[in-house]
Each structure stands twice: as C-alpha cells, then as structure tokens.
Amino acid sequence: MKEIAFDTIVDQVRNACIEANCMIAEDVAQAIHQALDKEESPVGQKILQEILDNHKVARDTKLPLCQDTGAAVFFVDIGQDVRITGGLLEDAVNDGVRQGYAAGFLRNSMVGNPLNRKNTGDNTPAVIHYALVPGERLKIIFCPKGGGSENMSDIAMLRPGDGVEGVLRFVVNTVKKAGSHPCPPVIVGVGIGGTFEKCAVLAKKALTRPIGSPNPKLELAHLEVSFLDEINKLGIGPMGLGGRVTALAVHIETFPCHIASLPVAVNINCHAARHKEILL
Numbered sequence: 371m372k373e374i375a376f377d378t379i380v381d382q383v384r385n386a387c388i389e390a391n392c393m394i395a396e397d398v399a400q401a402i403h404q405a406l407d408k409e410e411s412p413v414g415q416k417i418l419q420e421i422l423d424n425h426k427v428a429r430d431t432k433l434p435l436c437q438d439t440g441a442a443v444f445f446v447d448i449g450q451d452v453r454i455t456g457g458l459l460e461d462a463v464n465d466g467v468r469q470g471y472a473a474g475f476l477r478n479s480m481v482g483n484p485l486n487r488k489n490t491g492d493n494t495p496a497v498i499h500y501a502l503v504p505g506e507r508l509k510i511i512f513c514p515k516g517g518g519s520e521n522m523s524d525i526a527m528l529r530p531g532d533g534v535e536g537v538l539r540f541v542v543n544t545v546k547k548a549g550s551h552p553c554p555p556v557i558v559g560v561g562i563g564g565t566f567e568k569c570a571v572l573a574k575k576a577l578t579r580p581i582g583s584p585n586p587k588l589e590l591a592h593l594e595v596s597f598l599d600e601i602n603k604l605g606i607g608p609m610g611l612g613g614r615v616t617a618l619a620v621h622i623e624t625f626p627c628h629i630a631s632l633p634v635a636v637n638i639n640c641h642a643a644r645h646k647e648i649l650l
Contacts, residue, residue: 372449372506374650376456379510382648383466386512387442388474390646391434394425397580398643405555405608405615414613418555421608421641432474435642439476440514442467442496445578449505460498463510468492479517499571510648511578519556519640522548525570528632537562537634538597544636545601545617550610553640555618557581558601561635564625573637576621578645585622594620608641618643 399422406418428435444463454462471478471493478493524544528536541560548556561572584591597620607613618641627633 371451371453373453373455374508376454376458376462378650379454379459379462379508380466380469382650383463383510383512384470384473386510386646386648387467387470387476387514388432390512390514390644391436391439391474391476392428392432394428394435394642395645397582398641399425401581401618401643402555402641405618409608409613409615411607411611411613413611414608414615417608417611418615434474434476435644436516436640437477438479438516438518439471439493440516440644441480441520442471442493443513443515443574444496444498445501445511445513445575446498447501447503447507447509449503449507451504451506452508463496463498464494467494467496499575508648508650510650511645512648513574513578513645515574516640516642519552519638522552523573523635523637525566525633525635527566528634530630530632532632534593536632538600540634541597541620541636542600542604545638546604546606548638549606552638553642554606554610555608555615555641557618557639557641557643558597558620559637559639560597560620560622561637562622562624562633563627564633565627565631566633568625569633569635570637572623572625573635576623577637577639577643579621581643582619583621587624590622590624594622597622 480490481487482490526540559573559576561569601617606616
C-alpha cells in the first residue's frame, strides 16, 4: 500500500492554487492562438490578442489572470491502495487552498452561508468530487471556477423523445442566453444522462479535459464538433462583441440514465479555463 503524507498534499495543493491562477495552461494558450487565426472581426482579433497579452503579464508578474480567482473545485481520483498519513485528505486539500490563496494574494470568494453572505476569509471550503480507482495513484485536478461563467450554466430534464436535437437546442440556447457574461470565447462542458445531480458533475468534469481533446467515443466526438459549429454560428464572438469564435471547444460526457429521463447539463468555462493536475 502506498502512503502519502498529509503535508505533501497540502504543499502540492498550495502550489497548484497559485500556479493555476497565474500561469495559463498550454492547451488554453494554443486554443486562443488558433482562435486568433480563425477570427475575422477586427474587434474580436484585438480582444484575443489582449487575452494573449494578459497571459504574458500574469506569467511574468505572477499576478492572477483574472480578479475572480474562483471557487476552489477539485476532482480527486484516489487509488484503493493509497493511504493518507497524518490527517484526512479533505482537510489536506482545504489547508492547501487556505495557504495557497493567502500566499498568492488571491481573492477569497466563498461565503459560508449562501443567505447571509459572510465571507469565510480564506476561500474554503473547497468543492471536492471524489472517485475511488484501482491502484496506488492519487490524482488531483484543481480547476478554480469563476462566478461569471458558473452563473451562466444550466440544467434541463428533457424527455427521451427530445433526442439529440433537443439536447443540441438546449446547449446552443444556454450559450446564447449567456451572451457576453461568461467572458467568451468559452469552453462548453456538457453532461448527458445519469440523474439530476450526476449530469451536472459530468458537465463540470468535461471541462477538465485538455481543450479540444475529442471524446474517445467517435459518436460523441462528432457531436462535439457539430455542437461547436452551431454555437459559433451565434456570432456572439470574443467578449460578446461579435465574431466567429464564441466557443473554443465543446466537451461532452455521458452516463446511463433511466428509461423515462434525459437529463442534460451545461457548465460554461470562461476563456481562461484554469486548471492544474497533481499526480502523487
């Protein structure tokens, strides 16, 4: 059995919080460069170039890419042969967030009670999704999620008869209603199937894939391309000021569902699409 120390996880999460918020991932940078090549609108081209310039400033100065440094969202795959020593895994993640957001001078955006709105002061608690997997591996994916894009996400309990066309209409209409609010060009995570809560987690997890990486299932990969094409016909463009590039990618994940249901969720990510993976 592999043993991983509590403090090791704290340190890794701490560093990930700072790096993800200040250093754009390579897949995101490449997607923006490709968007700049495709965009025909002069205003859209200018915005995309400013996004790339912002990447450089953030990297050189170690300042956040965006003032909204997000809710701390984690996807954790823990091997069944892994043992955490010195404390609880959840406590280690939250300690890492607490330290990382303080050391990186990152904005604390979490309120302890959604009704009285008092800030927790350290961006905890983190939102953690766990999966038990075979082996001796601990994989932690950190993806800070800003409020602007999160607020534009949606979920629908469609009828089975609505089929692929119904799913497409819902996804495209969700992006259309979002307009400029999630700071396009966006990445669109789509969860199909499962139950009410399962499809929402699927949609968020879809955003952890490298931008533009196709679903390994060929049918879903084709749907991702066709959904992206329809979204980019909306003409919303970079920052909502018009253009060809409204979305950089559509990522779809599915799960079996009840014979009477067709749950669909859309989770939108802004153009920064911050993420950092830890392997222990």
